[in-house]
Amino acid sequence: MSLQVTIYITVGLSFALYIGLAFWSRAKSTSDFYVAGGNVSPLMNGMATAAGWMSAASFISMAGMISVMGYGGSVFLMGWTGGYVLLAMLLAPYLRKFGKFTVPQFIRDRFYSKGAAAVAVVCLLVASLTYIVGQMTGVGVAFSRFLGVSTDVGIYIGMGVVFAYAVLGGMKGITYTQVAQYCVLIMAYIIPAIFISLQLTGNPIPQLGLGSKMIGTDVALLTRVNEVVTDLGFKMYTTNIAGSKLNMVLFTLSLMIGTAGLPHVIVRFFTVPSVKAARRSAGYTLIFIALLYTTAPAIAAMAKYNLHTTVNPGIEKNIDIFAEESSIVGSKRPDWMKRWEATGLLNWEDKNDDGRIQYYNDETTDPEVLKSAEDAGWEGNELTVNADIMVLANPEIAMLPNWVIALVAAGGLAAALSTAAGLLMAISSAISHDLLKGILIPNLSDKRELLLGKIAMACSIVFAGWLGLNPPGFAAGTVALAFGIAASTLFPALMMGIFSKRVNKEGAIAGMLAGLIITLFYVFAHKGIFFIKGTQYTDLIGGPNSFFGISPEAFGAVGAAINFAVAYIVSIFTKSPPAHIQELVESVRIPRGAQDIKSSHE
């Protein structure tokens, strides 16, 4: 069977499974639609949360980023897992006890204010919409690369599939498809990793393989990778960091707080039947996420080594890597390189016309490397590699069978679709439940609200698809913004709502606005006002990263600190929340009395 046919069959089967599940789990009430009826088991919810959480960025891009950044890539590994400790202990059980449908509804009730809810809805929409742009483009890219259709057609197919289960089933349909998608994506991630770990180290467990010796030698894999990359002028793999350690700390912290504050993650904990189940479910979620996140660094280092040895077989033979015969002859390069060149993710330009490929860091400051390269007649790096290749082409680089390649295709699509669906759910419930029912049409009946919820979902899908078809040209910068906003607005407001009885309406609104504005101000300074090219104003704030050398991606933690401080100070100077709110806080803090999730707006 040819590779293309295998991919079609695998992806087709996975889609049939998702749509089948959607028909089986149609939503009949608003409770089904918003919180899957509120009786999802902690284990199932753990899988669904993990799938909804791990996006195209986690599945396709993260290992590649670690591969390029080496040790510096740890910010993603810790940032995107450590947040679950915060979520499990500070938010999930208490918000579940509160027992309503959405995140803005907690803000609205706890801060007894439609204004606070409106600010929360705005923050939620901005964070979720910026996040979804990346998912839709991810869907399009995955389709076009694996199925040979155009990116646009890919997005239409993706929209159609999400439409089928998200509109029909709401949260209920999304939950069961996400469980299936988790199984597909985790197999797709781990199976190739087991193969390459076996090939390189003889150890089938990638997490152990990364710390093992290269097969048939006495040298540790990581030591060997360090040797190879430094010989070629790249930075030491295990110690390389970008920026300062302070920036690394704040970047990690921003991702952690942002993770805990992302509404599409939080709402998943409204679908379990009790406070105890919410706690356990957060634990399961992190186990399921950790399976992928502890495998990623192994893929990163191993795929990096494999790529270097493919281009420079001299590495494996342990001969001088600058010798002429070490570099691969261009016309004899493997088929997968040609295939990925067609997508633009890989590019070879024979600068010195020797017919061979030289892949090294020509901007290195290491004089020895520069001299060796010059003596060997190398005239610059000839291979440009998009980091996504490390996962996408990983099975091909390691010469694994076709079905593994097809599985990676299905896994990438599962990751992008499951996250897109979760985000769409958060967006449409904010519109139908918080905006329409909560603020504009309070006496909406359950049946009409369900209908409006489905319409909001359909509109959100079309809008997200449109964003994917016409990416605003800032897709790369948007994830930073989504995490920055979740970290600087929603997380502090939710946390103070539970842990402080003193923070009041005025404080919460002022805090969220302060966090939002300062974060937008700093991000826009670097990336342009609303990401419009040419409107950057870094000069105004004293140059790029002027605030203690902190990059805009790492600024969410600062925004959160400002939110906490402003909310607290404003609250002290205004009057305490009314007695019934203080009672509400006290009741939220205690597990007993947790009830089924209700829709009622008081």
Next chain:
Amino acid sequence: MSKKETKDKTYWYETLKLLGIILGVWFVISFGVSIVFVDTLNKINLGGYPLGFWFAQQGSIYIYVLLIFIYIYFIGKLDKKYDVHEK
């Protein structure tokens, strides 16, 4: 103050203490061990891993999972002790 209110107050106080301890470990592992003091730890090897690098890319994640389950165990005991668990 009624007996129930005092009891709920001590429950909350003990919960905060538990959260404080666990978040303390979380903080030290994430930012101390894995970032600030990583170079010192890298001088030690764990199999083929430099220890600091292992914490940053593997160990921290295992510890996060462990921390959540430790939290679940102890908060469950607290719930029962103060009779606020779900029935």
